Amino acid sequence: MNGTTTVTTADTESDAVPGVIEPAMGEELLSVDNLVKHFPIRKGVLQRQTGAVQAVDGLTFSVNRGETFSLVGESGCGKTTTGRLLTRLLEPTSGRIVFEGRDISHLGEGRMRPLRRDVQMIFQDPYGSLNPRHTVGKIVGAPFKLQNVKTEHGVKKAVQELLELVGLSPEHYNRYPHEFSGGQRQRIGIARTLALRPKLIVADEPVSALDVSIQAQVVNLLEDLQNEFDLTYVMIAHDLSVVRHVSDRVAVMYLGKIVEVADRVSLYEKPMHPYTVALLSAVPVPDTKRKGKQERIRLQGDVPSPINPPPACRFHTRCWKAQEICKTEEPQLLQLAPGHQTACHFPENQPASTPAPAATDES
Amino acid sequence: MTEPQDLTEPQDQGAPRDTVQRIPRGEAFLDVRDLKVHFPTDDGLVKSVDGVSFKLERGKTLGIVGESGSGKSVTSLSIMGLHPPGVAKISGEIFLDGQDLVSSSREEVRLLRGKRMAMIFQDPLSAMHPFYTVGQQIVEAYQVHNEVSKSVARKHAIEMLDRVGIPQPDRRVDAYPHQFSGGMRQRAMIAMALSCDPDLLIADEPTTALDVTVQAQILDLIRDLQREFNSAVIIITHDLGVVAELADDIQVMYAGRAVEYSTAEDIFDRPQHPYTWGLLGSMPRIDRERSERLIPIKGTPPSLINVPKGCAFNPRCNYAHLNGGASETDRPELLDVGDGHMVACHLSPKNRRQAWETDIKPKL
Numbered sequence: 102m103n104g105t106t107t108v109t110t111a112d113t114e115s116d117a118v119p120g121v122i123e124p125a126m127g128e129e130l131l132s133v134d135n136l137v138k139h140f141p142i143r144k145g146v147l148q149r150q151t152g153a154v155q156a157v158d159g160l161t162f163s164v165n166r167g168e169t170f171s172l173v174g175e176s177g178c179g180k181t182t183t184g185r186l187l188t189r190l191l192e193p194t195s196g197r198i199v200f201e202g203r204d205i206s207h208l209g210e211g212r213m214r215p216l217r218r219d220v221q222m223i224f225q226d227p228y229g230s231l232n233p234r235h236t237v238g239k240i241v242g243a244p245f246k247l248q249n250v251k252t253e254h255g256v257k258k259a260v261q262e263l264l265e266l267v268g269l270s271p272e273h274y275n276r277y278p279h280e281f282s283g284g285q286r287q288r289i290g291i292a293r294t295l296a297l298r299p300k301l302i303v304a305d306e307p308v309s310a311l312d313v314s315i316q317a318q319v320v321n322l323l324e325d326l327q328n329e330f331d332l333t334y335v336m337i338a339h340d341l342s343v344v345r346h347v348s349d350r351v352a353v354m355y356l357g358k359i360v361e362v363a364d365r366v367s368l369y370e371k372p373m374h375p376y377t378v379a380l381l382s383a384v385p386v387p388d389t390k391r392k393g394k395q396e397r398i399r400l401q402g403d404v405p406s407p408i409n410p411p412p413a414c415r416f417h418t419r420c421w422k423a424q425e426i427c428k429t430e431e432p433q434l435l436q437l438a439p440g441h442q443t444a445c446h447f448p449e450n451q452p453a454s455t456p457a458p459a460a461t462d463e464s
Numbered sequence: 465m466t467e468p469q470d471l472t473e474p475q476d477q478g479a480p481r482d483t484v485q486r487i488p489r490g491e492a493f494l495d496v497r498d499l500k501v502h503f504p505t506d507d508g509l510v511k512s513v514d515g516v517s518f519k520l521e522r523g524k525t526l527g528i529v530g531e532s533g534s535g536k537s538v539t540s541l542s543i544m545g546l547h548p549p550g551v552a553k554i555s556g557e558i559f560l561d562g563q564d565l566v567s568s569s570r571e572e573v574r575l576l577r578g579k580r581m582a583m584i585f586q587d588p589l590s591a592m593h594p595f596y597t598v599g600q601q602i603v604e605a606y607q608v609h610n611e612v613s614k615s616v617a618r619k620h621a622i623e624m625l626d627r628v629g630i631p632q633p634d635r636r637v638d639a640y641p642h643q644f645s646g647g648m649r650q651r652a653m654i655a656m657a658l659s660c661d662p663d664l665l666i667a668d669e670p671t672t673a674l675d676v677t678v679q680a681q682i683l684d685l686i687r688d689l690q691r692e693f694n695s696a697v698i699i700i701t702h703d704l705g706v707v708a709e710l711a712d713d714i715q716v717m718y719a720g721r722a723v724e725y726s727t728a729e730d731i732f733d734r735p736q737h738p739y740t741w742g743l744l745g746s747m748p749r750i751d752r753e754r755s756e757r758l759i760p761i762k763g764t765p766p767s768l769i770n771v772p773k774g775c776a777f778n779p780r781c782n783y784a785h786l787n788g789g790a791s792e793t794d795r796p797e798l799l800d801v802g803d804g805h806m807v808a809c810h811l812s813p814k815n816r817r818q819a820w821e822t823d824i825k826p827k828l
């Protein structure tokens with residue numbers, strides 16, 4: 102019986118994939134065009150600008166309604182900054198963020214406020230993101246107060262329904278955050294996020310602080326909520342196993358740039374950018390049969406500083422395929438297969454139609 | 465494998481497979497027996513480790529896995545003798561090459577640290593002194609165990625930094641910890657831990673704070689150095705991928721006790737304990753396309769002050785009802801279920817096989 106269940110699920114999955122590649126089904130909810138965020142570095146008495154941390158440097162992507170779009174990359178690649186730009190917790194240096202057809206890149210705080218109902222955020226740290234002096238009721242009820250939303254049976258009832266929705270008990274209403282475990286606190290944060298029924302949720306490492314058994318509970322909860330309320334997620338994560346499990350499409354970032362965007366299946370089965378290939382090959386696989394057999398690409402050195410990133414292709418200093426052109430000409434993010442964009446002069450796993458360079462087998 | 469330098473008994477590959485409790489003293493290089501570490505607090509007695517036994521040979525790697533609060537780090541700190549006196553109540557025996565560490569004085573244990581055993585911590589920034597250069601810290605450790613001049617020790621420090629892959633080690637040796645990146649700091653700490661070629665290396669979540677490409681470098685490094693020095697290695701982690709890659713044997717811990725112990729192959733291919741099943745089912749896979757939802761373990765880990773009666777896992781276990789109440793009343797002992805595969809669970813062999821074959825295996 103179990104065998105049959107697995108097969109049907111697998112079928113639905115493979116059916117779902119073409120839908121992901123051609124985003125005709127879900128209309129565009131959010132689009133980002135050449136988004137840039139530089140943090141100025143000031144020095145001296147006059148506080149003159151002497152440089153800038155180029156945290157995010159020209160991102161272009163779009164997110165469709167109802168999908169889970171993940172941003173992955175190592176620390177310092179700009180994924181968290183991107184999340185904060187999307188929710189407009191940070192002001193972009195340049196570029197455009199369009200949400201439901203409306204340019205929100207430079208809206209002031211007052212004009213941004215009504216939009217906050219639609220765009221919400223889940224934070225990484227379930228300890229730092231809840232006020233320790235407020236009860237759960239006050240924390241989860243805050244969005245109603247701030248947005249002056251009238252609820253049918255009062256705020257308390259609404260909060261208790263939210264608590265039940267995320268798997269907590271309504272009796273938790275009067276408790277304080279310190280009385281809960283990490284996983285439960287993350288649920289409180291999720292309840293608060295859901296209060297105003299947002300359309301888009303930016304989740305910044307929502308499960309990385311949790312133990313593996315609790316992590317699975319929260320991942321399943323996020324999935325259930327997405328199905329129930331037709332939510333769109335932008336997931337920011339560094340754990341490539343979790344990303345493979347939850348995402349429809351994935352963007353890989355390196356030093357403030359997107360190097361590759363693809364649907365989940367193509368990205369994990371046929372990664373094109375050498376950085377993605379190296380990243381995937383580095384993850385230890387929980388399978389003892391592959392012990393010692395895993396072909397691993399060792400990247401040399403550390404990620405360069407975003408204050409002074411390498412010219413042209415930013416990955417060329419650590420790339421084993423780099424040639425002269427990589428140091429002089431910046432590769433553009435081009436579509437090399439349906440729904441699969443890569444910014445590289447010498448991509449791996451190219452479709453047969455284009456002349457394929459020697460591909461390394463990393464799986 | 466190179467010639468073992470210091471074994472008191474002939475090397476016995478199958479040693480950890482024997483019943484752990486019945487071994488004559490000093491047979492294995494590291495032999496932990498019925499270790500208990502309790503912390504008296506105002507709220508009650510915290511039983512962080514409550515009767516743990518295992519053995520480890522030179523050249524072998526033991527992986528200890530479990531969630532936060534399962535007692536894995538507390539176990540390793542007791543082996544290293546790093547619990548402050550008067551805070552922890554430690555009982556049981558820890559034999560390192562025949563010498564019992566629990567009954568040894570602090571000074572005796574101090575002399576063993578560095579040369580006989582060393583530890584890699586999760587957070588290198590708090591494990592290194594911010595006031596001294598990286599070189600000074602390695603030199604200090606090296607000079608404690610080797611009567612050499614400062615310049616010789618410094619040369620050794622540069623060599624060690626080079627070995628762990630720090631660029632320009634002759635310049636970097638004079639840098640302070642804060643001038644290193646996270647990955648480099650972790651490597652510097654490994655260089656420090658390995659500077660005296662320790663016989664036992666304990667790595668407590670050595671790569672948890674690191675990015676995945678750096679993690680791969682560090683794991684390679686630990687493996688290479690172990691091969692070279694034939695050290696015994698304990699790797700403590702919650703990442704099942706890391707243990708699958710490094711460990712020969714795996715001990716799964718829950719609420720201060722070992723619930724399962726066997727070879728890495730057994731734990732991944734034929735796990736026997738419902739908690740191990742839960743861990744494997746909770747884990748998203750990088751190596752294959754998803755087929756189903758994750759199967760989490762219900763509930764949360766217990767408080768170590770009020771550990772559930774009987775099997776500590778029973779409130780979260782889907783199979784506890786099959787045992788006629790034994791799970792709620794009797795604590796299961798860690799017993800051999802065949803081929804040295806040790807499990808602490810009341811499930812009958814028939815029920816266990818059935819649960820594994822029908823419920824668990826098809827979904828993993």
